[in-house]
Every structure is written in structure tokens, then in C-alpha cells.
Amino acid sequence: MTSTPDSWSKAIKSLHWLIAFFILFAWGSVELHEFYERSDPMRGWWMVVHYSLGFSILFLGLFRLYWRATHGRPTLYGGSFQKPVSLLVQSLMYIIILGMPITGLLMRQFAGRDITLFWIIDVPSVVAKNTDIAKQFAFLHKEFLWNALLVLLVLHIGGALWHHFITKDNTLRQMLPFGRK
Template sequence: MQQNTAPDISALDSQHDRLTIILHWATALLVVVQFLLAEFWGFFPRPTRHLMIVSHMSFGLILAAVLVLRLFWRMRPGRTHFDDGDGYMSRIAKMMHHLLYVLLAAEIPLGFFTRWTDNQALSFFGLTIPSPFGAFSKATGYYTDQVHDFVAWGIIILAGLHAAAALFHHYVLKDGVLRRMLPERG
């Protein structure tokens, strides 16, 4: 007897809890803001560029806090987990989510080390956080910055694919997956 592995459509119409939705969209917004700040600060004069760099560091620290809270919230007992079946699309979605978490978790300390290996203090809205390490060579700073940039591009590409997949689910499959992460209409 063959077992049906298709997801239950009524389960697809249910929703994540409010905090999960808030943390998801806060993460998405912070990732996009971080990426745009880093990609465009080179086009601005010194005072504006400095403000964009300080904002990038500050929002990076906020992203770190959001990510930690999100991971703790995601792993809490009693959390709603949606069963989308065990097909290849579900496995790809799970792999993409895990890879995004891994890349985000790697990018945050890379951001710290990028600043510190450039022999500069980290800044959180003007509050400086000096490096707990000694001085680094320019080569080390350059290498760390390159890895930080590479991981950032990986995150933004995967996030774009994630968004495209959500839109595909919503407009083509019409299966309610995107509605899980949208705030309730009141």
C-alpha cells in the first residue's frame, strides 16, 4: 500500500506565531539593509560613508541579537512545525533554510573580525567596541574582508531564491506557504 506524502492543504493555510513572523521579517529587512549599505557606501563622500559604515556595524549587532533570539525561539519546545511532506521540494526548502542560518551565523562574527582585522574598533551607534586581539597585518584584514563579502553575496543570493520560491508557492502552486509568514489581516 502506497503512502500519500502530499502535504495537508489545511495545514498550509495555518500560520506561524506572531514572534516568528516578526523575527523572520526583521531578519529579511536587516539583511537587505546591511547588504545595500555595504554595496553603496563607496559612492558617498566621507561623512555620509562613515555614517553608513557605523550604521552597518550597528545594524549588524542588532541582526546578531535577532538571529540569536530567532534560533532560541525556533528551538523552543512546543513550537509549531509544518509538515510539507518529504518530497524533493520540501528537502530543498529545509536545506535552503539551514544554509541561510549557517551563513548568517558565520557572517556575524566575520563582520566583527573584518573590522578588528582592519585594526579598527567596532561601533554600535557610536559606542566603540575595541578588538580583544592584537594588531593584524593588512593581508589578514583583506582576506577577512573578502570572506565577509563572499558570504554576504551567498546570503543575498539564497535570500533572493528563498523569496522567489515563496512567490512561486503563492502565485503558481497557490498552496498557502507564503501566507504562513504574512501578518494576519485584521
């Protein structure tokens, strides 16, 4: 299951798409919770989904970093400008994939609020309540990292489409879970 010069390993492809869908679902769950009044149990239900997906993204992101470090990568296409930009975008995406769940957890911790994961694991607040610090982590989580992720996703998807349709190399096909290589 090691990556080859022509394609990522099946494990990396699976992790890539699973994390992508979990990010999409985490965003959807936090948006859906806004449709309910604060007293409605469904609002809390959607937030448990959000926290559980965030924890899953953190776990899968760490595992993906480990797998990538130990199982190689395919050939990196592009010119002398594109390769470092591609590596920078990928690196920043890893930072955000790990940073968003961590800042979300710290935001809740410093707000003095517990977190329930998968309706079975309660993570109690273990730090002293400090709403000023909680607000800083909320800004990082909700504004800075989220908007940075959106910019990086546009660059990431745009780069993949550029490689596929303009330079016509194998970049996009390396990560697709289906089709020919």
C-alpha cells in the same frame, strides 16, 4: 505565542521581517557610504549604521534560532524533494545571517580597527593586527557570504512564490504578517 500547524508564531513572523529589513538596510548603508569621500564624516556615519544593523541582525538571528527551537514550526509543505531543499536553504540562511556579522567583526578586528555601535558603544580591537587574516575575513564577508545570501534569497523567495501561485498551498501565508491564513 507558539507556532501552530497552520502558521508561524507572531514572534517568528516579526523576527523574520525585521531581519529581512535590517539586511536590506545594512546593504543600503554600505552602498551609501561609497558616495562619500574617505574624509567625509558621512562616510563614517553610514558605516556606524552598517555595523549597528549587523550587530542587531546577529542578536535577532540568535534569538530567532532560540525561539524557533523552543516554539515549534508549522507544517512543511512540498514533495519529497522540496522539503529537504527547503530545510537546507533555511539552514544555510541561518548560517549566513549569523556568519556575516561575525566575519564583518573579525575582519575589522584583524584589520586593527575599532567598531562603533549605535554611536554609544565602542568595540576596541582585541586581537593582534593581521592584514592577511583581515583580507580573508573580508573575502568571506563581502564576496562569499554576500553572494551566497543573494542566491539563497532568490531560492527562498522563488520557493515561496512557487508554493503560493503554482502549488497553491499555505507556505507563503504562514509567514505573511497580514491577511488570512
